[in-house]
Amino acid sequence: MRCIASYEALLGVLVGTVLAIAVVATSLISLVIALAPIASTVPISVPWLLLGAIVTACGVIAVLGSLAPMAITNQRLANVGDNR
Numbered sequence: 001m002r003c004i005a006s007y008e009a010l011l012g013v014l015v016g017t018v019l020a021i022a023v024v025a026t027s028l029i030s031l032v033i034a035l036a037p038i039a040s041t042v043p044i045s046v047p048w049l050l051l052g053a054i055v056t057a058c059g060v061i062a063v064l065g066s067l068a069p070m071a072i073t074n075q076r077l078a079n080v081g082d083n084r
Helices: 002-035 048-082
Strands: none
Touching: 002 048
C-alpha cells in the first residue's frame, strides 16, 4: 500500500511537471516569434540544475505527504490493537 501511495504522489508530480513544460514551451515559442522582427536572435537560458532541484523537492514533499498520514494511521491502528 505504501508503494502505491508513493507512485500516485510521484505521478502527480510528473503530470504537473509535464504540464508546466508545455506551458513554458508555448510561452517561449510565442516570445521568440513575437521578437523575431525586432531581434535577430533571442538567447534562451534554462537553469537546469535549479529546475531539477525544484522537481526533486516537489517529489520528496509529495511522497512524504502521502506516506506520513499512512504511517500515523498504521500507528494508531496498532495502538488500538494493543489495548484489546
